[in-house]
C-alpha cells in the first residue's frame with residue numbers, strides 16, 4: 001500500500017499540468033458542504049462544474065451505489081443489463097427521443113452525436129453533405145473532433161490538421177444562421193445556454209430559425225445539453241422550455257451526479273443509421289453507472305424538485321442584485337434556473353479569478369466562465385441555510401476584492 005504523504009504540492013510533481021487546482025484539497029462532502037484535508041469547511045456553489053446536482057454523499061444514490069456495487073459493475077457490450085435498459089426507458093419517456101446510446105462523458109456523447117449526424121447525411125444524401133455548423137465560444141468537449149467543433153480556437157490549435165467541414169457562426173445571430181445553413185449542411189450543434197462560453201442563453205427565436213433552416217435543408221439539429229440537462233435550468237432538459245425540439249440531444253455531467261456517464265438521445269429513424277458495429281464503447285452503458293443515473297433521473301424529474309430549482313435560481317439572482325447594490329461590481333446577471341452567470345462590469349474586467357480565490361479563502365467554492373464571468377452551478381437541492389451562509393461568506397469575499405464600499 002502507498003502511504004506516502006501527499007499534498008497540493010504533489011500535484012505539481014506527478015500530474016500532467018493541464019489543470020491548476022485550488023491551493024486546498026477537498027476531502028469529504030455532504031449535501032452542499034465540503035471539507036478539505038485541513039478540516040476547513042466550504043459551501044459548494046460549483047457542484048463539481050454542474051455535476052453533483054443532488055449534492056455530495058446523497059443517501060439515496062449511496063444506497064444504489066452499494067446495492068449495484070455488490071451485484072455487477074461491468075460486463076461489456078456483448079451483454080446487456082437491466083439498469084441500462086431501465087435508464088433508456090426512463091429517458092425515452094421523459095423526452096422526444098426513442099433511443100439512447102450511452103458513453104462515459106459529455107465529449108463522448110457529442111462525439112457519437114457528430115459521427116451519427118455525418119453518417120445520416122452520408123446515407124441519405126451522399127458524401128458531399130458533411131458540413132457541421134457550430135458557434136463561436138461554444139464548448140463541446142476535448143476529443144479532437146468535439147474540440148474542433150467547439151468555438152474556442154485556443155483549445156483546438158496546435159494538434160495538427162483539423163477535421164474538415166466545420167463552420168463557426170456567431171451565437172444568437174439569426175441572419176448569419178439563415179445565410180450559412182444550406183444544402184451542404186449536415187448538422188447544427190448548439191448549447192441552449194452556452195455554459196463554458198460565459199453563461200449565455202440562446203434567444204428562442206434563434207433556436208426556431210435553426211430548427212426551420214435544418215428542416216428546410218435536411219440537416220440535423222443537435223442540442224448539447226451536457227451542462228444544461230438533468231434539471232439544471234429548472235426543466236429536465238432545457239429544450240422543453242424553448243419551443244424547439246432537437247433531432248439529437250447529448251447529456252452527461254449531472255446524469256451520474258459524479259459517476260462518469262453520458263448519453264446521446266435520438267429518434268428511431270435517426271438511430272437506425274448507427275447499425276451494428278458502426279460505433280461503440282467499452283464502458284458505456286455499464287450497470288453500475290446506469291443504476292446510479294437511473295436514480296438521478298427518477299429524483300430530478302420530480303416536478304417539485306424542478307420547481308425548487310427555479311425558486312432557488314430566483315433567490316440567487318435576488319442575492320446577487322443585493323450584493324451588487326453594495327459593491328457595484330456586476331454589469332449583468334443571466335442564465336437559467338441554477339446555471340447563473342454574473343458578468344463583471346468594466347471596473348473588474350478580467351478579474352473573475354480574483355473573486356474565485358477570495359471566495360475560496362472565505363469558504364465558498366464557485367466557478368468562473370472566462371475572465372469576466374462568475375458562474376454558479378450549485379446542487380439543485382441546496383438547502384436555504386447553505387445558500388444564505390454561502391452568500392454571507394461571498395459578501396466578505398467581495399469586500400476582499402472591492403474594498404468595503
Ligand SMILES: *Cc1c(COP(=O)(O)O)cnc(C)c1O
Nearest residue numbers: 105106107139140141195226227
Ligand atoms: C462539460 C461540457 C462538455 C464536455 O463534457 P466532458 O464530460 O468534460 O467530456 C461538452 N459540452 C458542454 C456543453 C459542456 O458543458
